[in-house]
Amino acid sequence: MSDKNMQIWEKVEKTETRFTKKAKVNGQDITSLSGTAMVMKATELFGPVGIGWGWKIIDERFDEGHEIYIGEGDKRACIGREIGHTLKIALWFIQDGQRGEIEQYGCTRYQYKTSYGMTTDGEAPKKSLTDAIKKALSMLGFSADVFLGLFDDQTYVDQLKEEEALAMAEDKDAEMLRQKQERVDWLASAVETIGKAVTLHELKLLNxxxxxxxxxxxxxxxxxxxxxxxxxxxAALEPSKENAA
Known part of the structure; x- marks a missing residue:
């Protein structure tokens, strides 16, 4: 694959950790991305929205979902349906004098049941637009590390944080020494704790x-x-062969 094909992807694939947070959606743990941060990244690469890149809404609708009931038996009654908001956009951008375009969907729950009863999200259209923009930009490689699941690996996240701290440090040599000392201190603490284990069971767990x-x-x-x-x-905790005899 040519470097030209990946030139956008390689510029935008890494995500700044400060613009992410852990969230739970439909019972699953996910990494949530800041939509504004992705817009900022696209602006850095393509230029201001409306000049170097932008989007057009080409379809919008509300879709009925399954019926919602309350009560049991003879008292069971339908109180409405879940409703979702769907929006389709065409996101365009200019790269090397050429215009590119990507179509994507954004979806948000609009009317649904909660533990407190029925609720309606008046900001569903805005959320759907943000969702569509984020998904369209991801097709170009924006925040690819999140969409590829790399943020599920704490080692990757820690390495990113170290890179970010180094990039932002006024004294880079001092920051490198600080990170090195932090690793050395962790090892020293681990070795010291292992050395204080009082039983073989505790020792194995620590190891x-x-x-x-x-x-x-x-x-x-x-x-x-x-x-x-x-x-x-x-060796220090195990009874010696002489004592065992």
């Missing part, structure tokens, strides 16, 4: 915990040091 964390941090040298600390403490 699993710290090896998993070192693996998540992508620190193979730390894994080796933790393993050595584990073996040393294990």
């Amino acid at each position: 699993v915990k710290y090896v998993r964390e070192a693996t998540r941090r992508n620190e193979p040298a730390f894994i080796a040091r933790i393993t050595r600390a584990f073996e040393e403490r294990k």
